[in-house]
Amino acid sequence: MTDALLRDDEAELQRQVRAFVEREVIPHASRWDQEERYPRELFEKLGALGWLGTAFPESVGGSGGGSVLYAILCSELARGSAGAALGIYVHTALACSALLHLGDKSHHEVLSAALRGTAVGCWAYAEPGAGADVSSVSTRARRDGDEYVVDGSKLYITNAPFADFMVVVASTAPDQGLKGMSLFLVERTREGVSTGKPMKKLGMGASEMSEIVFDGCRVPVSNRLGEEGSGFLAAMKVLVLGRIAAASFGVGLGRAALENAAAYTRERVQFGAPLVKQQFVRFTLADMATRLEAAWQLTLAAARLVDAGKPFDKEASMAKLFASETATWACERSLHLCGAQGYMSESPAQRFYRDCKVLELGEGTSEIQRETIARYLVK
Ligand SMILES: Cc1cc2nc3c(=O)[nH]c(=O)nc-3n(C[C@H](O)[C@H](O)[C@H](O)COP(=O)(O)OP(=O)(O)OC[C@H]3O[C@@H](n4cnc5c(N)ncnc54)[C@H](O)[C@@H]3O)c2cc1C
Numbered sequence: 001m002t003d004a005l006l007r008d009d010e011a012e013l014q015r016q017v018r019a020f021v022e023r024e025v026i027p028h029a030s031r032w033d034q035e036e037r038y039p040r041e042l043f044e045k046l047g048a049l050g051w052l053g054t055a056f057p058e059s060v061g062g063s064g065g066g067s068v069l070y071a072i073l074c075s076e077l078a079r080g081s082a083g084a085a086l087g088i089y090v091h092t093a094l095a096c097s098a099l100l101h102l103g104d105k106s107h108h109e110v111l112s113a114a115l116r117g118t119a120v121g122c123w124a125y126a127e128p129g130a131g132a133d134v135s136s137v138s139t140r141a142r143r144d145g146d147e148y149v150v151d152g153s154k155l156y157i158t159n160a161p162f163a164d165f166m167v168v169v170a171s172t173a174p175d176q177g178l179k180g181m182s183l184f185l186v187e188r189t190r191e192g193v194s195t196g197k198p199m200k201k202l203g204m205g206a207s208e209m210s211e212i213v214f215d216g217c218r219v220p221v222s223n224r225l226g227e228e229g230s231g232f233l234a235a236m237k238v239l240v241l242g243r244i245a246a247a248s249f250g251v252g253l254g255r256a257a258l259e260n261a262a263a264y265t266r267e268r269v270q271f272g273a274p275l276v277k278q279q280f281v282r283f284t285l286a287d288m289a290t291r292l293e294a295a296w297q298l299t300l301a302a303a304r305l306v307d308a309g310k311p312f313d314k315e316a317s318m319a320k321l322f323a324s325e326t327a328t329w330a331c332e333r334s335l336h337l338c339g340a341q342g343y344m345s346e347s348p349a350q351r352f353y354r355d356c357k358v359l360e361l362g363e364g365t366s367e368i369q370r371e372t373i374a375r376y377l378v379k
Helices: 008-024 026-035 041-048 067-080 082-102 105-116 174-180 231-238 241-267 279-307 313-343 348-360 366-378
Strands: 121-124 140-144 147-158 165-171 181-187 193-195 209-220
Touching (some): 026 082, 041 082, 041 105, 067 082, 067 279, 082 121, 082 165, 082 348, 147 165, 147 181, 241 279, 241 313, 241 348
Antiparallel strands (some): 147 209, 193 209
């Protein structure tokens, strides 16, 4: 991967995270996946190293830096374990970013604990009836004096089984669609909050997700993040790390799939020679490397736009779309090149194959990204 143009601090972070991942993530990734349990100690380890605070200002307990550093962090973590990286991404790019950008000083105590890794967050948007269509969120937050009363349920929420706090998208004015959405910080310990059992899923075994039910849960007005009714639209503007992170995930996971296929085909002998001597194999590896390089450069370009304070919406969607679809393709090719060995449950190839698909679904599906890009082309 051409990283020759990374700045010194970017290359240094990449080197450090890669060494950490080789030591503390890759040796355990298969077991975490099979046990379907999140390695919670990662939050404190990454917090102690200051990496959870990447792209967050020092004034709130962050480590500074911007989206490029965050992209490097996500890509390297996903190369080691996409499931483990998923929990970190939801916590930082969504839950912590919402507290930083939409919250005020009263939310900074929770935020700095979250950046140290001593409190874990989740992002609770999706519902049984609300997926790609944000305006159909039906969880209701009704104002009652100095409090809101939250009722409804959320589905597929990563980190929910153990999260200490939740950033919840709820409707405060159901007749106003998107303009009636607000965001709330809800602490797990509040009455009326319950989570279901961890859900069984195809991949991302090292991450845990569940339903969350709010039953007459009362939160103070001060727990609202941002203005009433402006919540979701504001969130879309400020949660800039989301698509960058998802694109970086695709690159990291695709890179792991490429390395795995290259290593296997160098060793595996058929027809009297290592598989890698076959032109088909070499060309497949070359195509994987080329597409992943393109995905990484798109991701870095989008991240650099964010850091330069320039418009980035179209480019972030392009990076997310291309990197996630490239990851799906590269993981499928990696399994194909590993043959039956790749299909066995101890093989990393089958784990990558199961992990990758969700990147096309979360953080805006591929169709939503195409709609976003097309809007800029036809306006
Ligand atoms: C592993 C995993 C982790 C997740 N973690 C979280 C989390 O932490 N927090 C959270 O809030 N959610 C989470 N989700 C849920 C995620 O937000 C949703 O999957 C996403 O919003 C898409 O919704 P949906 O899956 O219900 O798809 P649907 O909206 O039902 O869409 C199904 C398909 O139809 C397509 N489609 C829908 N509308 C259109 C249209 N207008 N034009 C063209 N195509 C369309 C979609 O692109 C998709 O391919 C997670 C999901 C998974 C699988």
